Amino acid sequence: MTDRLYYHDSFLYDFDAEVREISGTPKPALILDRTAFYPTSGGQIFDTGVISSEDENLKITEVADTEDGRIVHYLETPPKSLQPGTKVRGQIDATRRRDHMQQHTGQHVLSAAFVRLFNILTVSFHMGDDYCSIDLDTPTLTKDQIEAAERLANEIIMENRGVDIRFVTREEAGNLGLRKLPPAERDELRLIHIRDFDLSACGGTHVNQTGQIGCVLLRKTEKVRQGWRVEFVAGQRGVASARRDFTTLTETAALFSAHIYDVPQQARKSLDEIRSLRKQYEQAEEELAEAQAAALLAETPESGGGKLVVRTFADRDMNSMKLLAQKLTRRASNVVALLATTSPQPSLVFAQSTGQPYDMGALMKQAMSKLSGRGGGSKDMAQGGVPNAAGIESALKEAAASLPA
Numbered sequence: 076m077t078d079r080l081y082y083h084d085s086f087l088y089d090f091d092a093e094v095r096e097i098s099g100t101p102k103p104a105l106i107l108d109r110t111a112f113y114p115t116s117g118g119q120i121f122d123t124g125v126i127s128s129e130d131e132n133l134k135i136t137e138v139a140d141t142e143d144g145r146i147v148h149y150l151e152t153p154p155k156s157l158q159p160g161t162k163v164r165g166q167i168d169a170t171r172r173r174d175h176m177q178q179h180t181g182q183h184v185l186s187a188a189f190v191r192l193f194n195i196l197t198v199s200f201h202m203g204d205d206y207c208s209i210d211l212d213t214p215t216l217t218k219d220q221i222e223a224a225e226r227l228a229n230e231i232i233m234e235n236r237g238v239d240i241r242f243v244t245r246e247e248a249g250n251l252g253l254r255k256l257p258p259a260e261r262d263e264l265r266l267i268h269i270r271d272f273d274l275s276a277c278g279g280t281h282v283n284q285t286g287q288i289g290c291v292l293l294r295k296t297e298k299v300r301q302g303w304r305v306e307f308v309a310g311q312r313g314v315a316s317a318r319r320d321f322t323t324l325t326e327t328a329a330l331f332s333a334h335i336y337d338v339p340q341q342a343r344k345s346l347d348e349i350r351s352l353r354k355q356y357e358q359a360e361e362e363l364a365e366a367q368a369a370a371l372l373a374e375t376p377e378s379g380g381g382k383l384v385v386r387t388f389a390d391r392d393m394n395s396m397k398l399l400a401q402k403l404t405r406r407a408s409n410v411v412a413l414l415a416t417t418s419p420q421p422s423l424v425f426a427q428s429t430g431q432p433y434d435m436g437a438l439m440k441q442a443m444s445k446l447s448g449r450g451g452g453s454k455d456m457a458q459g460g461v462p463n464a465a466g467i468e469s470a471l472k473e474a475a476a477s478l479p480a
């Protein structure tokens with residue numbers, strides 16, 4: 076078993092140790108007689124840092140627990156000169172460790188606050204690189220409850236209460252009223268005591284005084300299968316995320332030339348305007364298509380009892396071409412419309428008045444095979460898109476010529 080130095084002192088960032096085992100598979104790794112490196116467990120993620128001997132410095136990329144209680148330090152590169160028995164010095168990335176202690180102790184305070192205020196238990200804890208989360212065992216969670224728990228947690232932080240480590244037997248722990256008792260594994264339990272506020276069994280690293288947590292900021296909440304998930308950040312992460320939120324909000328407010336607190340109102344106003352403009356636009360397009368259809372039909376002579384409209388446009392989208400085709404073929408019962416646009420997306424629309432004898436779908440398929448495009452449709456209406464505008468005009472002419480006059 077590796078002697079876990081962090082059990083007794085979370086602020087121990089440098090330590091001396093002796094190499095016990097070296098392994099190369101699946102990744103290069105070291106086992107020491109003692110270590111201050113924390114292995115991923117109980118929701119808290121591992122430490123990183125360096126292990127050095129007289130001859131070399133080895134970067135630690137991950138730390139994990141084995142089932143029999145040894146701690147494995149995974150290395151970026153295989154060691155060159157280390158042997159079992161070599162004396163080494165370990166150095167933990169202190170900034171990363173401090174961040175983890177803030178998040179983890181913040182979680183104890185927050186979980187205890189939910190119990191104190193609403194008797195809501197925490198069933199799991201997750202620590203990520205950006206944010207942390209706890210899953211609460213509750214069918215409902217209101218905004219007021221979230222704000223109250225956040226307020227109480229920050230009061231406990233500001234009171235700078237002591238955070239002590241205690242070791243007790245399982246039997247002793249049974250009488251202490253722990254918030255959380257781990258499943259029976261060992262006889263000795265490590266307890267984390269936040270003075271007059273919380274007592275729970277935990278093997279992680281914690282700050283000495285709640286003030287070192289800095290702050291706890293609750294963020295997204297979402298319903299999960301067995302309750303509610305609450306995302307939070309503590310310490311510098313809290314400041315960093317508040318800073319990021321403020322920057323985003325300030326940028327958004329500048330777009331509206333408004334104060335940040337007026338952004339929701341301004342955004343709602345803009346969305347309403349967009350909706351009403353879209354309605355006006357659709358109506359105008361409808362009227363334009365109607366007028367254009369009337370003009371096109373007026374200037375197209377009848378031939379063989381029908382009217383054939385062949386037109387190529389620039390700058391029309393598919394929807395407005397379809398709208399025009401619809402208007403053309405509905406205004407009279409003897410119309411065939413072969414329309415194309417060269418931009419923004421080169422495409423074709425073929426349509427005929429209901430009752431006309433041709434097959435627009437088949438005609439479109441022929442045109443597409445010539446233009447290497449994709450499309451098709453029904454007997455009366457078909458559409459297709461092509462990779463470029465070259466050849467569109469001649470394809471239209473060919474389609475027109477294939478219809479019996």
Ligand SMILES: [Zn+2]
Pocket residue numbers: 179180183267277278279280281
């Ligand atoms: Zn803990």
